[in-house]
Amino acid sequence: MRLPSEEEFNEWKTLYVTQYVGHLLNKKRETLRQDWEGGSFTDYTQEGTVLVNVGNMGTCKGYAFVADLAYDDLLTEIDDGKQVGIGPAGGSSVD
16 A cells, blocks of 8 residues: 555545544543543552553543644654654654
8 A cells, every 4th residue: 555645645634524533532532631630540559540541541642643643643654554663752742
């Protein structure tokens, strides 16, 4: 599978469905944040709390990666179907 051109990528980003999916992902990120603030990720043990929080942080970062995907991010992930790099550590920002 070939890498989309920057023009194709930018066109995809303007599609209603793409924007709607981004909106849904951002809503899910916000829900996770609110759940965290409310203490929903606290377990009976310290280890359990750490595991629950780490798992949800990963989920939140995944939502952020897809919702905030830029063409340059795509280039660091894919080159003619092969992964070429993961970009800088913590590249997906979770506000």
